[in-house]
Amino acid sequence: MANTNESTWVDCDTTPRDRRNQRRVTTWALAWAGSVLAATAAMTWDWLPAGAGAVVATGVVLLLGLGTARAYWHFLRQADELRRHIEMGALAAGFAVGVLGGMTWWLLAQAGSVPEMDFAWVFAAMLLTQGLGVLVGRRRYA
Amino acid sequence: MNNRLKVLRAERDWTQARLAQALDVSRQTVHAIEVGKYDPSLPLAFRIAAVFGLPIEEIFHPNGDGG
Numbered sequence: 001m002a003n004t005n006e007s008t009w010v011d012c013d014t015t016p017r018d019r020r021n022q023r024r025v026t027t028w029a030l031a032w033a034g035s036v037l038a039a040t041a042a043m044t045w046d047w048l049p050a051g052a053g054a055v056v057a058t059g060v061v062l063l064l065g066l067g068t069a070r071a072y073w074h075f076l077r078q079a080d081e082l083r084r085h086i087e088m089g090a091l092a093a094g095f096a097v098g099v100l101g102g103m104t105w106w107l108l109a110q111a112g113s114v115p116e117m118d119f120a121w122v123f124a125a126m127l128l129t130q131g132l133g134v135l136v137g138r139r140r141y142a
Numbered sequence: 143m144n145n146r147l148k149v150l151r152a153e154r155d156w157t158q159a160r161l162a163q164a165l166d167v168s169r170q171t172v173h174a175i176e177v178g179k180y181d182p183s184l185p186l187a188f189r190i191a192a193v194f195g196l197p198i199e200e201i202f203h204p205n206g207d208g209g
């Protein structure tokens with residue numbers, strides 16, 4: 001239920017609903033990130049039974065990732081419209097950095113101009129750009 | 143797009159937070175609309191008009207049409 005206390009609108013530049021949905025996204029994202037780290041460690045140090053263990057661990061990571069994506073989708077659908085505008089701009093910037101930057105780097109690597117890069121760095125750059133985009137957007141409209 | 147949101151709000155002695163609550167948006171959204179940094183969607187413009195009890199065209203004007 002929406003918080004009708006006016007002070008909650010004064011104290012923060014987000015609505016109570018957005019704060020609640022944001023917490024949900026953060027919780028899912030932390031669980032997903034934790035599962036990635038745990039699965040990576042388990043596979044690196046052979047903590048899992050061979051074969052099925054890695055598949056189960058990957059399945060858990062996938063399920064938590066889907067939960068994160070669903071929570072973020074829910075957040076965007078219910079978000080304050082300026083916040084949604086900012087988030088969409090940040091997503092576009094992250095996509096541009098990931099796809100354009102990643103492809104450009106890959107082509108340069110094929111030509112031997114730059115070293116090969118792990119896909120995880122492209123993913124990290126996308127997330128970092130999106131986060132920075134949200135911060136820049138929120139400052140821009142402040 | 144120009145708008146009279148700040149004037150209309152001041153006439154009623156409403157804070158940005160109070161208007162934001164009435165519109166179910168953030169205070170930042172109200173501020174961004176007031177200073178012309180953000181143009182609201184049509185549904186939000188209709189909600190704003192309903193809150194002030196005025197037609198949309200008495201609140202929002204195309205650029206250059208000060209109204």
